[in-house]
Amino acid sequence: MARSDLLVSLVRAGAAGDRSSVTSTVEAIVAEERARSHHILADRLQRALQSVPVATSNQMARPQSSGRDFIVERTPRLSLGDLILSLPAERLTQQLIEEQNRADLLRAQGWQPRHRILLAGPPGNGKSSLAEAIAEAVALPLLTVRYDALVGAYLGETNARLSRLFDYVRTTPCVLLFDEFDAIGKERGDVHETGEIKRVVSFLLMQIDQLPSYVITVAATNHAELLDRAVWRRFQLRIDMPAPDLSRSTRLLQRCLASAPEGRDLSPKLIAEKLKPTSYSEILDFYQNVRRRHILAQGSESFKQVIASELELWSSRLKPDTDGTNSRTPASKVRRTRA
Numbered sequence: 001m002a003r004s005d006l007l008v009s010l011v012r013a014g015a016a017g018d019r020s021s022v023t024s025t026v027e028a029i030v031a032e033e034r035a036r037s038h039h040i041l042a043d044r045l046q047r048a049l050q051s052v053p054v055a056t057s058n059q060m061a062r063p064q065s066s067g068r069d070f071i072v073e074r075t076p077r078l079s080l081g082d083l084i085l086s087l088p089a090e091r092l093t094q095q096l097i098e099e100q101n102r103a104d105l106l107r108a109q110g111w112q113p114r115h116r117i118l119l120a121g122p123p124g125n126g127k128s129s130l131a132e133a134i135a136e137a138v139a140l141p142l143l144t145v146r147y148d149a150l151v152g153a154y155l156g157e158t159n160a161r162l163s164r165l166f167d168y169v170r171t172t173p174c175v176l177l178f179d180e181f182d183a184i185g186k187e188r189g190d191v192h193e194t195g196e197i198k199r200v201v202s203f204l205l206m207q208i209d210q211l212p213s214y215v216i217t218v219a220a221t222n223h224a225e226l227l228d229r230a231v232w233r234r235f236q237l238r239i240d241m242p243a244p245d246l247s248r249s250t251r252l253l254q255r256c257l258a259s260a261p262e263g264r265d266l267s268p269k270l271i272a273e274k275l276k277p278t279s280y281s282e283i284l285d286f287y288q289n290v291r292r293r294h295i296l297a298q299g300s301e302s303f304k305q306v307i308a309s310e311l312e313l314w315s316s317r318l319k320p321d322t323d324g325t326n327s328r329t330p331a332s333k334v335r336r337t338r339a
Contacts, residue, residue: 067168
């Protein structure tokens, strides 16, 4: 949110005697000043806020739960170098990170860094991992929205919780992740959706628009076609996260095999060709299962033999359809047995 908007919100909240809104607005200004390294001013504002512990009727009537109840906070571990991305995804992500890390230079010229990203693609191809890598690169906590706690059963309850969620995230620089964003950002023109859902989508988009640039908002979806049309223009960066081609599958397997001394003589490209088109997560699952089986074999099977056995099992998951094409049976439905 721009400084002028924060000041207007502060005046309105003060005139209305809304202590809770005054607190969240001042905290947002404090966070912005700290992001600019204006620590003396930030400390003075914080002390001024703490020196007036007056509770208004609005604050007393407010539910005890805070916006923190609707997120899961964790310290990011993955770095951008840990991921294998398509060239557009890698370049756009690097641009975002540079803009955030050099935000002071942009603001000095009257510009704000981009901070709203939409990630779309099939499951298992790194959308959540990319959000974590962005958080690691800009040294911010990763906050993942909890839909189970956010969505309420009563009229207006979800919007009230969304309001508390956004009040909370405005107070501190962070990466805010809406995973499975289509669960809450559905197309409002869908005749099967209720008026309540449509109001939630409208309110959600308005709140996303008003987030300050030090809150990086990442929305990830497996079903981009279900999103409301207005969602697309809310996000400054729209990054496609496709399944890996043969080259990227080979690179991932090369990394995996390099971590196992027994696998360094194997051809990652040959294995990738036998795995057929798949996702990054399935390739990792395949490799991890090979490692487990090799450890448990205790020398009775070589690493190469375990690979061959698992590839044979993998190929059995490709079942011919009546039209002559192949379809993959989900890995979760394959029962693995040992001979």
